Amino acid sequence: MKPTPRSRPFHQVDVFAGQAYRGNPLAVVLDAQGLDTATMQHFANWTNLSETTFLLPPEDPRADYRVRIFTGSEEFPFAGHPTLGSAHAWLQAGGVSQSDDHVVQECAAGLVRIKRDGGRLAFAAPPLTRFGPVDAAVRRQLAAALRLPVSAILDASWLVNGPEWIGVLLESAAQVLALEPDPAAMGDLKVGVIGPHGPGASAYFEVRTFLPGDAVAEDPVTGSFNAGAAQWLIGSGRAPEEYVASQGTVLGRSGRIHVSAEGGDIWVGGDSTTCIRGTVLL
Template identity: 55%
Template sequence: MTSHAFSQVDVFTTGPGLGNPLAVVAAAADLTDAQMQRFANWTNLSETTFLLPPFQEGADYRVRIFTPGSELPFAGHPTLGSAHVWLENGGVPKTAGVVVQECGAGLVAVKHDGGRLAFAAPPRRRTGPLPEENVAKICAALGIERSTVLRHQWADNGPQWQALQLTDARAVLDVEPDYAALAPFGVGLVGAGPPGDDADFEVRALMGFEPVPAEDPATGSLNAALAQWLIAEGHAPQRYTVRQGTRLGRNARIEVAAEGQDIWIGGEVRTVIRGTAEL
């Protein structure tokens, strides 16, 4: 058994307990795959990450990202939370102001400016409209009419999201998903907010897959893929703000900005718990 620095952070938060929690284990090179997976299962958070020395030239650190049941090649809030902990534990990036994270999906740049971090959206692995049979199944599982869907798209950048833009934010918030009927899909819903609202879009991430079907309070991967789709097709401005987690009693904010060929997904990260993990 060995001791490891451990942090639990709140990602995309607007205040204590209002974002998405993440567990981070530092200096984890001595841990086996089985130990990582077992600890991630024990924390019972949507993701737990482990910080390791990088393999690729140009990377500042490497991260492995585990759900309670499996490993992910990439995920958004674990990327920001891991970079925050790496910096807080004394990490110094090779390039000032930009941390380069190595993960299963490759190298991901993370800008840091004070307390706010933003990652560059990785390429989507699959794009284009969904099969109509998928849309029909999703609508049935969500209890909505097909006419409520303005447009749809694959949003697969590691997590295999399928995205629907609904008529407005109210339509997104009114959805009552039947998770058993939704399985095995992971569905992202987005709808424009009303004029004068403090967020341009409302987003919900509904996970019909393992380990337990649930709604995610703040989802970087989904918002990255949504931004690539909506901005490219002219359905969203070059910069906008997303609110997520409303139905869960959270109040997360995700800041989206298109800069040249890159789309940056950012937000606040705060450390809530510091200590050691005996593994």
């Protein structure tokens, strides 16, 4: 017999944008104690957002809280905008971290440090669990999926840190913005595409990320992909140790991802705004 639903604090947070309603929304259930996996997954499907998170007491004594992250169809061990949005909601709801310097989030991928950078939060990119060039067959599939000649792909690499991203580097931001992917050719690939802007632009890179399905879904702003891309591009000397990436432009968003390499860590930050605050019956 399922327990009777009760009122739980709930926030909807816009992440990776300085202006509300221009980033990537996240639903956050701030007290998920007693909810089973099926209920969480059903609610995440109902919200119809890219991700919904559920906050719980930590199991690891080093963590300040534990989070479970769901898309509409599956649970992720880690994701970027849910990490920042959950930390923002937890702090706004009165959460107090054990450390003055960091919030420590526990998720299925392990512990993730989140630092305050003025009014902005940033997470330390988790290590890549799969990293390296894609093979020739996958490269051909990527070219077909992006409707590009194979020669237009400067580089392509696995960037798996929870979601199984493949990063594709193009010559310019203009090429990235012009993409019209082919869903049939995309298959089950999760693809993030990145290209540099020219001198004087407000962002160093333009990013777009595509998810498989009957029609290709484009994510407005993607922390996990940007974390992997930063490790790849900074590590290979293609990006400076500090830069801003823009994402969501084609969707009418103005996402901004702030990346910096400090002392062996890659920090991925963005602004968050709570747009809805209330309760939900679960």
